[in-house]
Amino acid sequence: MPKNDSLKLLIDVLNHSPLATAIYDSSDLNIAFANDAMLTMWCSNRSIIGKPLSEAFPNFKEEGFSRILENVWRxxxxxxxxxxxxxxxxxxxxHTRYFDFEYKALVNTDNQTYAILNTSIDVTARNRALQLLKKQEQQLSDNHDLEEITNSLAHDAKNPIAIVRLAIDTLKQDHLIDVQKREQWYDMIDQAMISLNTIIDKTVQLSEARAYAPEKTLINVADNIKFWCEDAILLYNSPNTRVETGLLLPVLGDQGGVFQIFTNIIGNAIKYSSSVQDPVVRIYSETTNKGVAYYITDNGIGIPEHEINEIYYNFQSGSNSSSYRGSGIGLFIVKRVIKRLDGQINISSKVNVGTEVRLFFPNQS
Incomplete structure (x- = not known):
């Protein structure tokens, strides 16, 4: 079959597909194709074909979708x-609606993106049904939730304890350590004890309540990022890791929950990039019209694409991470805690290229 006939057939198939589909064919996210199902989902028409996404749908840029697509293209x-x-x-x-979607990068032999295939399913009805079910089951699940969060707090207590033990062992063994270095170790111990105190406070709160109900305040992430990164670098023995930070916006959450989320994600980024020649972890944030999105990226071992959803389950890690110590509970904790803060976590990864974690914190409770 001639090439033009094949292309025509493909477009015809996509046009008649019940799966909402669109194609972007340039770095400015030009909408090269959108089938009837996608146009209906967007409440639009074919006049948008040939326009950049941000021009056709300014609200998608405000909500952060354009930025996600730009990252996929890059x-x-x-x-x-x-x-x-x-x-x-x-x-x-x-209208606020809910979607399961994928931005599939189409790359050439030089690993350069030449198009993005966007497929989407409207799951608003499912989401509303699940929310109703959750409300009905909330009272029955209080005890389970309490046990789950208590276990996660106990897990997170291990990191600051490990930092303190490492510092004490170093100070004991190296009697000739200079004053400046000794003060740095003391600062590490002090910060670890502050982190441990936060965890203990949260545990006390949990013992006095049947369910974990976070009281949200504005948390200044920038004040803590340096300490969280330094702790992880020490914990995973990765002194060559370079941490690059951009804009670090405050987020709406509770102190204990934000601590759990960031220390686990930053720890994973540093741990799983520690074996590469030049490990780099980047942390930055941006505002959307609904909240704040944080991006934490690394150039480490990555996660097999088909395993990304599985690693959210308790005690699950990527199949290529067996040589790294850990129980696999970290992402399970993060997903549960950020859900309690009404936020979201999404992970994009490629084996031997790296991982990008997107954390979203909404503006309102």
Whole structure:
């Protein structure tokens, strides 16, 4: 079959597919194709074909979707998300709907992106049904939730304890350590004890309540990032790791929950990039019209794409991480805690290239 006929057939198939599909064919996210199902989902028409996404749908840029697509184009790493809210503009009305979607990077032999295939499913009805079910089951699940969070807090207590033990062993063994270095170790011990105290405080709160109900305040992440990174570098013996930070915005959450989320994600980024020649971890944030999104990226071993959803389960790690110590409980904890803060976590990864974690914290409780 001639090439043009094959292309025509493919477009015809996509046009008639019930799966909402769109294709972006340039770095400015030009909408080269959108089938009827996608146009219906977007509440739009074919006049948007040939326009950049941010021009056709300014609200998608405000909500952070354009930035995610730009990252996919730049890195060639596909992005999947589930139960993600998005504002759909229908005339003068904006409806919040929920979607399972994928931004699939299409790359050439030089690993350069030449197009992004966007597929999407509207799961609003499913999301609402699940929310109703969760409310009905909440009272029955209080004891289970309490046990789950208590276990996660006990898990997180191990890191500051390990830092203190490492510092004490170093100070005991090296009697000739200079004053400046000794003070740095003392600072490490002090910060670890502050972290441990936070965990103990949260445990006391849990013992007095049947369920974990975080009281949200504005948490200044920038004040803590340096200590969290230094602790992880020491813990995973990765002194060559270079941490690069950008804009570090405050987030709405509770101190214990934000601590759990960031220390686990930063720890994973440093741990799983520690064996590469020039390990780099980047941490930055951006605002959307619904909240703050944090990005934590590394150039480590990555996660097999088909295993990304599995690693959220308790005691699950990537199949290529067996040589790294850990129980695999970290991401399980993060997903549960950020869900309690009404936020989201999404992971994009490619084996031997690295991992990007996107953490979203909404503006409102």
């Amino acid at each position: 890195t060639g790493i596909s992005y999947k998300a589930m139960d993600t809210p998005a504002g759909i503009v229908d005339g003068d009305v904006t």
